[in-house]
Amino acid sequence: MTGPDWLTLSIMLPLFGAVAAFILPRAAAGLGLATVAATTLCVLMMADRVAAFGAVTVPLGGWGAPLGIELRADGLSVAMLALTGMVGLLVSVSAIDAFAGDRTARQRHYFWPLWLLLLSGLNGVYLGTDLFNLYVMIEIIALAAVGLTVLGGTREALRAGLDYVYASILGALLFLLGVGLIYLQLGRLDFAGVIAAPPSAAMTAALAVMFVGLALKTALFPLHVWLPAAHANAAAPASALLSGLVVKGALYIVLRLAGYMPALTEDILTLIGLMGAGAVIWGGIQALRADRLKLLVAWSTVAQIGLIFVALARAGERGLSDSWKAAALLILAHGIAKAAMFLAAGRIKDEVGHDRIRDLDRSPIRPTLAQVTFALAAINLIGLPPSLGFIGKWQLMEGAMMAGYWHWVAITMIGTLFSVAYFSRVLAGFLRFDRVRGGPLAEHHGWSGADAAPLILAGAAVLLGLAAGPIIAFIDLGAGGAMP
Amino acid sequence: MSEPLFLFDLLLALAVVAIAAAALLVRDAFAMIVLFVVFGLLSALAWVRLAAPDVALAEAAIGTGLTGALLLKTLHHLRARGMAGWEPGAAAPRPVPRAVASLNAGLTLAVVAGLGVAILGSPLRVTGLEIAVAEAMPLSGVDNPVTAVLLNFRAYDTLMEVVVLLAAIIVVWQVERGADAAPAPSLGPIWQGFARLTLPAAAIVGVYLLWAGAEAPGGAFQGGAMLAAIGLMLLLTGLYRPHPDHRATARLLFVLGTVAFAAVALLVAGAGRASFEYPQGHAKTLILLIEGLVTISIAVTLTALFHGREPAALKGELRHDP
Numbered sequence: 001m002t003g004p005d006w007l008t009l010s011i012m013l014p015l016f017g018a019v020a021a022f023i024l025p026r027a028a029a030g031l032g033l034a035t036v037a038a039t040t041l042c043v044l045m046m047a048d049r050v051a052a053f054g055a056v057t058v059p060l061g062g063w064g065a066p067l068g069i070e071l072r073a074d075g076l077s078v079a080m081l082a083l084t085g086m087v088g089l090l091v092s093v094s095a096i097d098a099f100a101g102d103r104t105a106r107q108r109h110y111f112w113p114l115w116l117l118l119l120s121g122l123n124g125v126y127l128g129t130d131l132f133n134l135y136v137m138i139e140i141i142a143l144a145a146v147g148l149t150v151l152g153g154t155r156e157a158l159r160a161g162l163d164y165v166y167a168s169i170l171g172a173l174l175f176l177l178g179v180g181l182i183y184l185q186l187g188r189l190d191f192a193g194v195i196a197a198p199p200s201a202a203m204t205a206a207l208a209v210m211f212v213g214l215a216l217k218t219a220l221f222p223l224h225v226w227l228p229a230a231h232a233n234a235a236a237p238a239s240a241l242l243s244g245l246v247v248k249g250a251l252y253i254v255l256r257l258a259g260y261m262p263a264l265t266e267d268i269l270t271l272i273g274l275m276g277a278g279a280v281i282w283g284g285i286q287a288l289r290a291d292r293l294k295l296l297v298a299w300s301t302v303a304q305i306g307l308i309f310v311a312l313a314r315a316g317e318r319g320l321s322d323s324w325k326a327a328a329l330l331i332l333a334h335g336i337a338k339a340a341m342f343l344a345a346g347r348i349k350d351e352v353g354h355d356r357i358r359d360l361d362r363s364p365i366r367p368t369l370a371q372v373t374f375a376l377a378a379i380n381l382i383g384l385p386p387s388l389g390f391i392g393k394w395q396l397m398e399g400a401m402m403a404g405y406w407h408w409v410a411i412t413m414i415g416t417l418f419s420v421a422y423f424s425r426v427l428a429g430f431l432r433f434d435r436v437r438g439g440p441l442a443e444h445h446g447w448s449g450a451d452a453a454p455l456i457l458a459g460a461a462v463l464l465g466l467a468a469g470p471i472i473a474f475i476d477l478g479a480g481g482a483m484p
Numbered sequence: 485m486s487e488p489l490f491l492f493d494l495l496l497a498l499a500v501v502a503i504a505a506a507a508l509l510v511r512d513a514f515a516m517i518v519l520f521v522v523f524g525l526l527s528a529l530a531w532v533r534l535a536a537p538d539v540a541l542a543e544a545a546i547g548t549g550l551t552g553a554l555l556l557k558t559l560h561h562l563r564a565r566g567m568a569g570w571e572p573g574a575a576a577p578r579p580v581p582r583a584v585a586s587l588n589a590g591l592t593l594a595v596v597a598g599l600g601v602a603i604l605g606s607p608l609r610v611t612g613l614e615i616a617v618a619e620a621m622p623l624s625g626v627d628n629p630v631t632a633v634l635l636n637f638r639a640y641d642t643l644m645e646v647v648v649l650l651a652a653i654i655v656v657w658q659v660e661r662g663a664d665a666a667p668a669p670s671l672g673p674i675w676q677g678f679a680r681l682t683l684p685a686a687a688i689v690g691v692y693l694l695w696a697g698a699e700a701p702g703g704a705f706q707g708g709a710m711l712a713a714i715g716l717m718l719l720l721t722g723l724y725r726p727h728p729d730h731r732a733t734a735r736l737l738f739v740l741g742t743v744a745f746a747a748v749a750l751l752v753a754g755a756g757r758a759s760f761e762y763p764q765g766h767a768k769t770l771i772l773l774i775e776g777l778v779t780i781s782i783a784v785t786l787t788a789l790f791h792g793r794e795p796a797a798l799k800g801e802l803r804h805d806p
């Protein structure tokens with residue numbers, strides 16, 4: 001390793017930023033934004049190196065695995081880091097506006113340390129190659145995420161936050177149990193050791209326990225019960241971070257482990273796909289029934305996460321070496337689009353004064369920029385071309401069709417129909433003007449700088465679909481060693 | 485294995501399971517906490533018997549002592565806020581139907597049995613990283629293998645565990661301001677005399693645990709928990725009263741360990757060394773420096789977690805005064 005150690009820096013910078021924002025609350029916003037920008041710069045430098053040399057490894061402490069811990073950046077890691085950096089930077093920009101003013105001073109003071117700790121934890125997960133280290137990182141993510149959930153301080157948010165704590169701790173403990181079982185079997189916890197492990201009932205049991213823990217954390221049906229309330233009741237920037245980024249941490253670990261499962265048989269993959277299918281259908285039904293805009297968006301997260309698991313299972317055991325790429329694309333697409341959508345929903349709620357879907361078309365206030373953002377994000381989540389979500393779904397269905405697994409194609413289609421239906425509930429409200437009550441129509445109301453960040457995110461999610469070729473090539477970089 | 489010790493181990497194992505079951509079955513919240521503390525102490529004893537004194541110390545100090553104190557503090561809060569069913573002697577509410585509980589228990593048993601069959605059916609690897617640790621020990625700068633793993637070989641994990649504690653106190657400070665104030669629990673004036681006698685001794689034990697960690701069981705987390713016990717006594721006896729003006733200092737003390745640890749990890753890099761790679765000959769000095777500062781942060785953070793809220797939320801200093 002020559003030159004600056006961008007890997008360690010991308011974990012340490014947000015850590016120092018969090019400390020600085022915590023001890024200097026008045027300067028928290030400035031410090032926070034600067035830290036996120038600097039961290040994103042680190043990720044770009046790292047991307048440059050990975051593009052040039054393939055995977056980059058840093059043996060922390062100079063010991064090397066399995067005694068010490070190694071950080072490793074390959075194409076998939078950097079893609080996740082870049083997603084985190086891009087979404088994080090734009091959410092940060094909109095958080096400055098959302099938490100401006102005296103009324104939200106307390107939220108502002110605590111948002112930044114928590115979000116920066118979260119960034120540190122997420123970056124640590126994407127660079128980690130040691131199972132115990134991943135456990136520590138998901139604990140940091142969980143604590144920071146719970147803090148962000150209850151930031152608003154409302155009774156509903158506190159209630160949802162408590163449920164989230166229980167789910168999160170249980171998930172982490174199950175993961176830790178699996179880590180302990182693997183150590184008993186192998187005597188080491190680094191990825192290289194896990195890859196080389198001979199298949200055994202004990203390894204399958206350990207990985208299964210870990211999978212259940214991670215499924216709880218990423219809210220895979222039927223372990224999703226904590227998510228809708230937690231994501232719907234948080235403040236808008238916090239919701240964007242929770243839905244866009246936090247659930248991706250556990251998803252990424254699943255994706256990595258999927259490559260190492262010694263006995264990831266057809267049956268287990270089908271089971272994972274069925275859980276995903278359950279999420280797609282149940283999430284869709286609940287999103288259709290939701291009465292609040294943010295709750296609808298939260299339920300759509302449950303459905304979209306299910307779709308990512310369907311992508312993982314799309315072509316069975318033989319297709320797994322390619323399926324993870326479809327899942328990764330859907331993760332990237334969902335991360336960007338969902339963050340944009342939550343920010344837009346928050347803006348609409350702020351301007352209109354409520355987020356009851358039924359009454360959106362009665363309001364004379366029409367925050368059109370936020371509505372356009374919402375529509376662009378919906379295009380991406382529904383999967384219309386040329387968005388990144390379209391490419392992800394295309395990859396999913398192509399693989400499933402080639403393997404002859406038409407049932408996964410059908411599930412994807414059903415999920416798409418559901419998403420068209422529930423997003424139409426909202427979009428129809430934006431476009432109807434015949435039920436307006438209480439004053440003259442105020443179109444283009446509330447255009448402000450705060451609309452810029454979500455709009456850029458939503459636009460990026462759509463346009464990145466045009467760059468899908470290079471993105472797929474990039475996430476494949478250095479995958480040979482880690483994704484057998 | 486000598487006969488009396490075998491009998492002791494058997495009784496200990498049975499007692500741990502029995503106390504755990506009792507803690508789950510008892511309906512009174514206070515009794516539940518007491519049983520939990522007993523459970524923790526017995527577990528600590530079991531760790532000693534399993535030749536893991538470091539884990540035993542951590543279990544006794546943090547898992548049992550501080551967690552027990554936190555649980556009692558929570559109970560105090562619930563009672564002060566008049567939560568139904570939490571009055572002294574009253575039964576805890578029982579929202580879970582018996583059928584659901586038994587179904588859960590059955591499923592859990594099935595899963596545990598399945599795990600047991602899978603694990604016991606496969607050959608266990610009896611050696612872990614012991615050989616690698618033993619080989620690297622001379623380079624680690626300390627003589628206690630546990631400290632070598634925590635502060636050198638896997639210092640990155642330990643740094644992040646310190647960060648977990650920092651995250652916890654940030655979340656608690658943030659959340660607690662949303663809740664109404666409850667009168668702080670306090671002990672009478674007689675306890676102040678007790679505190680004056682015991683606190684210096686506790687301080688010496690805490691610092692000893694930290695110092696001994698280099699060669700023998702002990703270390704920053706155990707020492708920090710011991711020193712936090714002093715903080716608890718200071719809070720309970722009213723010898724120390726948190727004040728909004730102390731917040732800046734408190735914040736600095738919370739982050740001290742994280743900053744020192746992370747700064748050392750980054751600054752030692754360069755000249756061919758990776759992050760966390762201590763220069764040869766300086767490992768022991770740096771480890772002691774990190775451990776010392778981390779101990780202070782752990783002690784102050786655990787004390788603050790017990791106090792709970794950010795001092796700004798105090799509705800005046802009234803609630804401490806008679």
